[in-house]
Amino acid sequence: MGKVKRVKPVKLITGFIFKNEADLEKAQAALISRFGRIDFISEIIPFDQTDYYKAEMGLGLKRVFLSFHKLINPSRLPAIKRLTNNIEVKFSLRGNRLINIDPGYLDLAKVVLASTKDYCHRVYLDKGVFAEITLFFRGDSFRPWEWTYPDYRKTEYIAVFNKIRELYLGRRI
Numbered sequence: 001m002g003k004v005k006r007v008k009p010v011k012l013i014t015g016f017i018f019k020n021e022a023d024l025e026k027a028q029a030a031l032i033s034r035f036g037r038i039d040f041i042s043e044i045i046p047f048d049q050t051d052y053y054k055a056e057m058g059l060g061l062k063r064v065f066l067s068f069h070k071l072i073n074p075s076r077l078p079a080i081k082r083l084t085n086n087i088e089v090k091f092s093l094r095g096n097r098l099i100n101i102d103p104g105y106l107d108l109a110k111v112v113l114a115s116t117k118d119y120c121h122r123v124y125l126d127k128g129v130f131a132e133i134t135l136f137f138r139g140d141s142f143r144p145w146e147w148t149y150p151d152y153r154k155t156e157y158i159a160v161f162n163k164i165r166e167l168y169l170g171r172r173i
Helices: 021-035 074-090 155-171
Strands: 010-018 038-041 062-072 099-106 110-115 123-126 129-138 141-144
Touching (some): 010 021, 010 074, 010 155, 021 062, 021 074, 021 099, 062 074, 062 155, 074 110, 074 123, 129 155, 141 155
Antiparallel strands (some): 010 062, 010 099, 038 062, 110 129, 123 129, 129 141
């Protein structure tokens, strides 16, 4: 029988899909007020792997990832997802989101994303929120699963998560 151990803190990450940088800045400020300072922000990456958000958010969408300096308990992920959903609603215009916020966390072995959508590869956490292990670490890099979203398979995304993992490696307890 395995012994129950205290869970190690993880690195809170957030992905943003947006059109206007002013909307990104407002959403980032809302998260900074809640989770403290950012220790990594990626370059802007074109979001061009899917038209999923086209009807709601338009064309010319971009993606940015960030991570927070302070580590969190992974059990906080459902509450964080609900918070980011509320921020999306707050910064909506006529019922359409101006920004999409994808929270998750990273540890040495994986990148986990929160979702409100159930599927065969997602596990229910709490309060309508599911978790998906989107990437796993093997050898010297994160790698995708068969279900990993096409954009998360991109080398630019993998490089971002490898950099954030290095920060986490230096901070973990």
